Amino acid sequence: MGRDEHRNPRGRNRLAQTPKNLKSDGIDVEFSEAVADEEDKQAQERANRADMRVKNQDH
Template sequence: MGRGRSKNSLPQVPKNQKSDGYDVEFSQELADQEDLEAQARANAANQRVQLNKQNR
């Protein structure tokens, strides 16, 4: 028969991972301890990436 269109198609992004489309600014005044820890982890990861780029 060949390649037909499948009736069961999967979305590219699962519904539970889709963004609501709202961009939210980070506010230092409203940040809790978990936000600060996440920001520190992100900064450390960015520094590791920069070091790896320099060492290539």
């Protein structure tokens, strides 16, 4: 919460919380094994290992 948020008399925040340049366009990108190169496969494996580490920490 910024300092200037207290100055609005009605208590409404007129500015968006997320800047427009950081908002997602809502488009999902599919991963295709057929067009994946070695770097894509390595990145996917790293992501899977990271997911497993997070799941193991919860228990």
